[in-house]
Amino acid sequence: MHLFEQVMRPMLSTKQLHVLTDRVPKADTVEFRYWVGRYKLNLGNIQQARDLLQLAFNDCPNRSKNKRTILIYLTAASIGCGIAPRPALLSAFNLHAQFGPVLEHIKYGNGAAFERHLNAWMPWFAKFELVLVLKEKVTFMIWRTILRRVALISDPGNLSADRDVQISLKLVADALKIGYQDDSYDVDDAQMIVLCLIDQGYARGGVRHVAAMVTKLHIPPPSALTKHAAKPHSHELYHID
Amino acid sequence: MDGISAQEARAQRFSSRTSLQDRYDELSRRRREEIKRMQAASAEDAQRTLDTAVALVGTCQEYCPEFEKVERHLRNEVKRLEMRLDDETEPDYTRMVKAFARPNDINSTKLPSDVRPPPKTVDYLFHSLLPQAPSWISAQEFIFDRTRAIRQDFTIQGGSRGAIAVECHERIARFHILSLHESRIGPQPDRDWEVALREHCFIPALTTLMQYYDDFRAEGVIFPNEAEFRCYRLLLQIRDGDVGRRTQRIPSEVFASPWIQSAITLRSLLQHPTSIKSGRALSVPYAFTRLLKELKRPSTSLLMACLVDTHLMTLRKETLRAMAGSYLNISISVPTFQTLLGFNTPVEAEAFATEAGLKILTEKSPREIAINKSVAQNITPCEFPLCAVHGTIAHTVMASTLQHSQPKLERNPLGSSRSEVT
Incomplete structure (x- = not known):
């Protein structure tokens, strides 16, 4: 990851990230934004992570398997920004069991239940390297x-x-x-x-x-606090309040 | 009379010096021959493939190779802890321990007689030398250097890695944590560069250990203390997202252990919004009093508390900035300040406030600390050095750990888990 930072530094300026032109194939753009988004998520810079992952998610074709993977990280980043995906979206990608309860516990402020849910799904969240991020942001x-x-x-x-x-x-x-x-x-x-x-x-x-x-x-x-370059699609995401 | 005895003493000193020089010449001659033989052998080795290569096996059965003993004696490079107990001017050859030397030194060719097979030296350092040493401070510098040489020996003898290598690295890592804690916030804190050096040497030691765990797991060997050391790694590099990411890739039964779960909770409470390089982080849950309560739980061991302690000053400063930004009162009483920021005594609390540029209102009883919005702008990250104020909480944790008397308690954290290491 440290090497990633060194190699990618010239390409990581915010301007570059959003002005990827049409000359680059769409598949490459999606992949690039996905990885940089994950990198930013790991770094704790969730707002940038969410923007990039949202763009990647929007551009990824519906038939692709990758769309679900992108959504997993996008959901994690969005929760940190106070934005929640609609239950229908999570169900469509078969993620309701994992993230549905998390959103509910946030809504009701049920910290104890969140801890239990995280423990129950620990291996799954660890597989996607999300335990630390979720624990911090959801708390x-x-x-x-x-x-x-x-x-x-x-x-x-x-x-x-x-x-x-x-x-x-x-x-x-x-x-x-x-x-x-x-x-x-x-x-x-x-x-x-x-x-x-x-x-x-x-x-x-x-x-x-x-x-x-x-x-x-x-x-x-929460939406008043974050200025997103990529607006959530109105039918896909809603604010936690 | 005096003149004669002084002359005799002088003569004696010089004769011993001469005999030492002779011994040195003899040893270096033998050494040169050995190097020649080695080079001849390595010319044959050049034909071999990596699979059939023979790993170097150390033959030195003492704490220090004889050549180095004589060489350091001759150059007056013998440390105080290696001198005889009854006469502190005379080196004790049985107490001398091999020093760390950079591999790119002139004498960098490593001979089997320079390298010790594992690892009675670790036992000597932690069981015999450390209890005998006049003070922890005097011993830690010495042990720091000598354990570095031990790790180097393990690296050179690539083939001899085994459970023993893991155990030695574990014990050395535990020592490093205590040492890092003492050098940052102990009664006599080191200078910044010394702390940086310690941390710089500790991180590779832990990294090697993590690599051992990974390699051995591939061979089906699992070590009981893995979770403990992964936990220390999480608490040492709290700003490094990569450490957190890698830790999640270990098998779920290790990841679910109380050590790591407790470390994750502590780590999330130790972050603060200005901790990331590019801009401010969002949604960072930091609450100092929660951190203190988490630390006093029986699941926190002494060494974990020591590591957390090294990060506390930065977090206190962040909390103070947040307090100054949102308090409507213009002052806060010293006892409240002490409770909120977890100081042991009011004196510590006042010292911290003074360092941060706050005024102490002495006319009131109890004394108060002036705090207002203008302070918020003046508190910049890293404005005052980490070690300026003590405010250490590891001792408090130790007291509470003793009360709980958990099985996890390490009465001698450096001790071997086995009774005898050969």
């Missing part, structure tokens, strides 16, 4: 859901109206305890998790640590 998205759900419960209906809410960190900690079925979560953890979400732009607001409150909380949809 983050579950944190986001939990915070969002707490905000919704404390002030129902107001998130959609784009009004800021105020919630107590104690509530977030309780929600984490339920989500992960783990009593070791406390107010400090809740605070750190909120800080992590705010720092990366997945939530807006301020923390009053003495009063253990989050104020002016607003959780934008």
Whole structure:
């Protein structure tokens, strides 16, 4: 992989990646974008990875076996960006058993169930080298859901109206305890998790640590954070919210 | 009277020097002959194919070849730990251990008499020398160099790889982890380049070990400690995506072991958004207090904690940046700061805050640390050296591990799993 980086550096500039001209055969373009996409995914640069894999997926002919492989990595990268494929798409490629529950656990903030699912499918995810990426990204998205759900419960209906809410960190900690079925979560953890979400732009607001409150909380949809060069096809992907 | 005794002593010193020189000349003459014989033999070997080639087998039965002993004695290159216990000016030939020499040195031709068959030297270093040494600090530099020579011996004797090679590499790797930890954040941290050198030597040692595991698995031999060392690899190079990718290709029963699963959890909590080279990463779950709780679980061994410890300062800094960016309060009390960022004492917490350029408000009780949005811009990655503040948590983990008294606990992590190694 280190060699890959050295050899490919001149070709990896963002401009080059998107301006592959018509002169290059389509099959080569798809293959190139697939591998670079996987490389970026491994590096942790999921937004670029998702863009490339989406382009590869769109260009890959439907009859090709590779389309399913591309979709596996595209789904993993998309989850990290807060975008989920439609269940119909996953079913069509026979991936619902693996990714369906993951999406559901993210939606309900069910961390404990996600851990169980990942353990049950460990050999499959390891075969595609996705365990580490999924563990990291899904954990983050579950944190986001939990915070969002707490905000919704404390002030129902107001998130959609784009009004800021105020919630107590104690509530977030309780929600984490339920989500992960783990009593070791406390107010400090809740605070750190909120800080992590705010720092990366997945939530807006301020923390009053003495009063253990989050104020002016607003959780934008994930799509507002990522500027994608490749727009998801409306019938293929939807946003996690 | 004094004059005569001084003269006698001088004469004695010179006569011993002369006899040493004679011995050296004799040994180097024999050595030259041996090299000639070797070269003649290798001329015949040139006809052979790789399949029928004969691997070099070491014949040196001591810790150090005799030629090197005399040579280093003559050049005054004997280390303190190789001197006699009763007289620290006189080298003890039974305690001398072969030093590491780069293969491109002038004397690079390796003779069978220069190479030790495996591996009583490892036992000597960890069981006899280390407990006797005046301090860990004084011994680690020495052992660091000597274990490097042991690994080199294994490489030269390509044919003698076996379970014993794996075991020696495992024990050396465990030593390296402790050494890396102490040199980064121990009571007397090393300079940056020394730390880099240690890490630079440790990574190949682990890589060799991983290759041994892969090669032996192809032959159907499985080692019980494989998961443990794969786990260390994951925790050493936390920013290297390739290490994570390769680890997932090992057989699922090894991958599912608690060692690796626990390492994956720790690794995901150790990442931070600025850790990747090109731009900021997205959706990185870092929460310092969760990491601390994860570390205090019984599934974390002492050596794992040592490795995590070496990455903590960077993560603390990232967390501080996030705190400064989203706190509405203008200050935070020192005890809270200490809990959130996992320091052992308020003094450590204050030292860290000062290093990061934060003001300490001494007029309040308990003391407070001023923290606001303007701080956020001033905290840049790697602004202050890693070893400036201790704040080590491995000792805390050790205490909690002892409480749990898990079977995993390594009372002597460097010790052999077998009672006797021959």
